[in-house]
Amino acid sequence: MVDALISYLDSVKSRDPAARSRWEVLLYPGVWALGFHRIAHWLFRGELYFAARLVNHVGRLVTAIDIHPGASIGRNLFIDHGFTVIGETAEIGDNVTIYQCVTLGGTNPADGVPGKRHPTICDNVIIGSGAQVLGPITVGVRARIGANSVVTKDVPEGATMVGIPARATLVAATEYQQGFMPYGTPCSERFDPATQQLEILRCEVETLRAKLAILSESTDADRRNRA
Numbered sequence: 001m002v003d004a005l006i007s008y009l010d011s012v013k014s015r016d017p018a019a020r021s022r023w024e025v026l027l028y029p030g031v032w033a034l035g036f037h038r039i040a041h042w043l044f045r046g047e048l049y050f051a052a053r054l055v056n057h058v059g060r061l062v063t064a065i066d067i068h069p070g071a072s073i074g075r076n077l078f079i080d081h082g083f084t085v086i087g088e089t090a091e092i093g094d095n096v097t098i099y100q101c102v103t104l105g106g107t108n109p110a111d112g113v114p115g116k117r118h119p120t121i122c123d124n125v126i127i128g129s130g131a132q133v134l135g136p137i138t139v140g141v142r143a144r145i146g147a148n149s150v151v152t153k154d155v156p157e158g159a160t161m162v163g164i165p166a167r168a169t170l171v172a173a174t175e176y177q178q179g180f181m182p183y184g185t186p187c188s189e190r191f192d193p194a195t196q197q198l199e200i201l202r203c204e205v206e207t208l209r210a211k212l213a214i215l216s217e218s219t220d221a222d223r224r225n226r227a
Helices: 002-015 029-045 049-063 193-226
Strands: 103-105 132-134 160-162
């Protein structure tokens, strides 16, 4: 157990340049929130729902992070700062990083898999500050969710999502998969928040061009058939 804790603290320290020691990481609210959740989840699986909720409320009071006892969380989750909400049927894989003020929330219970109201976050995903990931969707392995994005549809593996509603940026999936990238999006000028709207508009133009090409081919085919 001690080795597992040390490994977890080291995984957090490797993702946070402000951390100078394991002892400092041990004081992080995200670390405490995960500890409370492990206890609450164990009680929840044992159908001790009131006790699980009690632990959940204590953890939320102490850390300002609300993780429902039913949520399933893998190894090395790092919640940086706090004010995050994770719903009951959320599933989180290994080595996921979540920044402050993120919601893994639900939508209409009838939308998607019955009983599954919250997202599935695959391994090595990074979710930027203020992002909202809503509904029974899947965020693929090593995807990045940009700050303040609102995601309501499945995210492909390796994609970088920005905007409201979130759309994939015009970047090859392999270009930004070499290492950890803080805050979910590249910090270059090309992906500065001020220029993200331009990237979204470029995506829309490319989509419209593709649709126009298909329509043009269809029209030409109709003319040939009439001739």
